[in-house]
């Protein structure tokens with residue numbers, strides 16, 4: 001019987017462990033590094049509102065769909081999709097959705113690891129007291145001395161990929177569970193400390209205003225002063241970026257949450273778990289914003305200064321606060337851990353498939369996929385130095401920008417919609433109803449309505465709009 005199936009890779013020891021592991025996947029660089037800088041680049045409050053609406057209407061329903069498919073199939077996403085399609089008499093080509101996920105996971109991890117490498121480097125910089133007494137210029141110089149050096153970036157990227165392969169090789173229980181049990185709660189507490197510091201910068205309300213006050217004009221109109229005249233251009237792109245980020249931050253659309261769902265005990269409520277994961281994830285992102293923007297405004301920095309934002313704002317804070325050396329080192333250690341618990345979920349779908357279909361040991365599968373990702377990461381490393389010039393850009397984007405845009409804004413939403421269509425339209429109603437096992441029929445009907453109609457329509461409209469189709 002399908003309901004008795006278990007994954008060959010093991011199972012989480014409890015409902016809480018599933019939630020912690022999935023929250024570990026969701027909470028990562030996306031919340032603390034990416035969310036503040038894309039919010040800064042896209043005008044602030046109105047962008048945050050669009051992102052929150054996407055989490056609620058698109059993210060949570062798709063997360064439920066993804067977990068339910070995983071737990072129903074109990075295999076790597078490629079085999080799960082193929083098996084579930086076959087069970088309902090559908091084309092086994094649905095397995096391709098799993099393949100797209102494996103590809104997206106590899107592409108994301110290749111740059112994710114480079115950025116996690118920055119965080120690693122900053123652990124040592126903080127501990128060495130290098131932030132002490134730095135001004136805005138000083139933190140900029142310190143950041144540039146790291147990203148302009150391909151050798152340094154390569155070394156840190158290599159270390160982080162080793163760390164990822166090491167945990168993944170240990171397997172579900174020993175590797176993944178051990179890491180998330182303590183670190184996630186500690187990260188949360190440290191974020192609160194940072195917000196506490198931000199409250200005393202003198203620019204707390206300005207930061208909050210930027211983060212929460214909806215000014216849609218600032219989001220959709222990009223203005224530039226050219227020859228003394230202000231030229232404004234309208235674009236839907238921020239809406240796509242907000243939606244793409246909802247997928248990215250919840251780890252949706254590529255099989256990471258699906259594979260974690262395949263290790264989930266049978267009688268755990270998928271809906272409750274999904275809501276908890278989304279709440280944890282969103283809270284950390286908003287706390288990060290509340291910590292960072294007051295520091296930006298108090299020090300005359302630019303909110304739109306790009307991927308370096310947290311690496312230039314937070315050191316200013318640590319350089320000035322009491323025990324800043326200790327808090328700084330601790331903060332970047334926790335950031336590395338948050339990235340670590342996400343990176344393992346990015347590679348797990350590929351590893352699970354290699355074990356199932358190629359008979360690889362977990363160790364061999366981890367090394368094999370890890371090496372491929374490591375190699376690709378070199379492209380991102382060069383994006384910040386050797387290949388940063390216009391000559392190496394495509395559509396005005398560096399290799400890193402291109403990977404980020406392609407994965408977060410195209411591949412993840414596309415994967416997510418296909419998952420929603422599969423769970424909402426193609427899979428039998430009995431199967432999804434049984435697997436979700438919701439307390440009230442109305443809840444099930446609302447979920448089904450969202451994944452059948454709202455999610456696919458919303459994602460397609462946003463994508464086509466932003467890509468200029470209409």
Ligand code: PFF
Nearest residue numbers: 026028029030248249251256
């Ligand atoms: N959710 C992670 C973050 O916000 O940092 C990134 C991520 C992990 C994306 C796993 C996708 C994924 F499958």
